[in-house]
Amino acid sequence: MKTMKKWNWKQWPVSQESTRHQIEQVLHSNRWAITGYWTGQNSMEQQFAEKFADFHQVDYCLPTTNCTSALQLSMEALDIGYGDEVIVPALTWVATVTAVLNVNATPILVDIDPHTYCIDPQKIEHAITDRTKAVIPVHLYSSMANMDDILSIAQKYDLFVIEDCAQSHGAEWDGQKAGTLGDIGCFSMQHGKVITSGEGGALITKRAEIYKRLDRLRADSRARIQKTDLRFGDMEIVPNEVVIQGNNHCLSEFQSAILIDQVNHxxxxxxxxxxxxxxxxxxxxxxxxxxxxxxxxxxxxxxxxxxxxxxxxxxxxxxxxxxxxxxxxxxxxxxxxxxxxxxxxxxxxxxxxxxxxxxxxxxxxxxxxxxxxxxxxxxxxxxxxxxxxxxxxxxxxxxxxxxxxxxxxxxxxxx
The missing domain is CATH 3.90.1150.10 (Aspartate Aminotransferase, domain 1)
Known part of the structure; x- marks a missing residue:
């Protein structure tokens, strides 16, 4: 092998001048979180949510602290919990499975297709019981799970489908982007991901009733109110129409600003x-x-x-x-x-x-x-x-x- 210079490999994440500009906007905005006060401008979190929803051609996106919280919130929004079973692949990052445990549901592991490394649809059907409520296909490494077969099985047995898209931003199945085929799509913006803010996550869905529940679950049972009702210094996230117990899974304005720039590139x-x-x-x-x-x-x-x-x-x-x-x-x-x-x-x-x-x-x-x-x-x-x-x-x-x-x-x- 030829002797060569010391190699300077491309590092990750990649930042641009536009990244710094986005962060500086937050720094001087007097609003560093969506639980901060209204400053007369859309929050970076809302701007990112709209951009990410548009990217996937869906109506609803909800940023979260990470993909684990996105998966957990998805199951809570679908009323999955104690006594229920959720089918997950035996090959995935452990967070897919611990998210099921975090809602006190039982994870049921099934094997993968040895060629795609994604969950094997035939194994899914064999694992279904009268307690099964959902399946979480993981689009792993550089491949998507067989969504045609998975959706067919889900329809046959009346199951929810929550796509774990932590590793598949922008991938497509028959012209539809990953995360848009099931009931909810969950994304990671952790350091290594192709769109990253260091830590972070997002949910997308086409269904208004699911989004409404997700919105309250994500911010301690609070939801965003109409801007026409806001004055400078008011809280935009308030305990309005509390219908479900939530927790804090909110993404910061700094992370949201970085993600806007990441989506652009x-x-x-x-x-x-x-x-x-x-x-x-x-x-x-x-x-x-x-x-x-x-x-x-x-x-x-x-x-x-x-x-x-x-x-x-x-x-x-x-x-x-x-x-x-x-x-x-x-x-x-x-x-x-x-x-x-x-x-x-x-x-x-x-x-x-x-x-x-x-x-x-x-x-x-x-x-x-x-x-x-x-x-x-x-x-x-x-x-x-x-x-x-x-x-x-x-x-x-x-x-x-x-x-x-x-x-x-x-x-x-x-x-």
Whole structure:
């Protein structure tokens, strides 16, 4: 391999001069939260909500503190709680499952499609009982779940569908954006996401009655009042028509301002990432022993969040952990950028509901119960998959070629 200069990789998040301008507007606005007072202008939170709703061509968007709170609020708005079951994939970030626990419902894990890494619709149908109230498909890494089959099953059994879109901003299924196909779509704006404010989240829905409940659940049972009734210094979020107990899940004005700027730059960045990913696809297909994450034909517009390569362990003897360690050593990148797939939820050390007294024992269950569950494909993903962060695809072609050179040498080295 050629000796080259020290490589300066594209960092994430990416900020612009426009980002600083947005933050400064909040700094000098005298309003840093939607629970602050009316200043005569729409809050940044409301501006972001309108922009994100327009982006998805839906009527309603509600910003939240994070995607976990978005998922929790979704279930509360749909009156899901104790005694109910919610079907979730066995391969996802643990927050999808802990959100179910947080409303005292029972998460029912099912296995994934080994090619897309998304929940297997056939396994969903087998897991349905008379207590099942909803399914949460997760659009994982760079692929969307099979929404046609999932929606058909949901209609057949009268189930709600809550899309976990934490990793799929802007992806499309048959021309409809992720998050718009189910009853509610939930998004993450955490540091690593393709649209980020460090922490943050959002919900979208087409249904007014769901939005009305979400609005009150998100702000301690308070809701926004008509601006025609406001004077400078008045509270815009008030306990008006209290119908349901809420909690505080409000996004700050600083985060909302950043997200407005992030949405403005998203499509340009996503187009560039996808172009680079197509090039990487072509190069990696030349290497024996690896295959790429599959997309369903209707998932024509994709979002690269985490780019996955799946190893044929009969050909490539190294483990994902060994490959990642070697890549980090060669490229100078860290574990934020290169890492194995998630462990299956039931095997993830940080999934340990039995340690929390807030969960009823019949829901938290025991360590032995969770750890002894078996989901073949979800478990194998951690043993045979390497994941690259989307920001790598914002680098120029010279950086991409160097990364591929490093990866190829590691994969093809028999030692």
């Amino acid at each position: 998203f499509e340009e960045q996503n187009k560039y990432r996808n172009e680079q990913a197509l090039y990487v696809n072509e190069q990696l297909q030349k290497i024996s022993g690896i295959c790429l994450q599959t997309k369903y034909p209707k998932n024509k517009t994709i979002t690269i969040y985490s780019y996955c390569i799946k190893l044929d362990r009969d050909i490539i003897q190294k483990t994902p952990q060994e490959i990642c360690a070697a890549l980090i050593e060669k490229t100078g990148l860290g574990t934020f950028f290169v890492h194995p797939s998630y462990p299956a939820v039931h095997q993830n050390p940080i999934f340990c509901p039995w340690t929390k007294k807030r969960y009823p024992p019949e829901i938290a269950k025991t360590e032995s119960y969770w750890r002894n569950l078996q989901f073949e494909h979800a478990e194998r993903a951690h043993e045979e998959t390497v994941v690259f962060h989307h920001s790598l695809f914002l680098n120029d072609r010279e950086h991409i070629d160097y990364f591929l050179e490093c990866l190829t040498s590691i994969l093809t080295d028999a030692g």
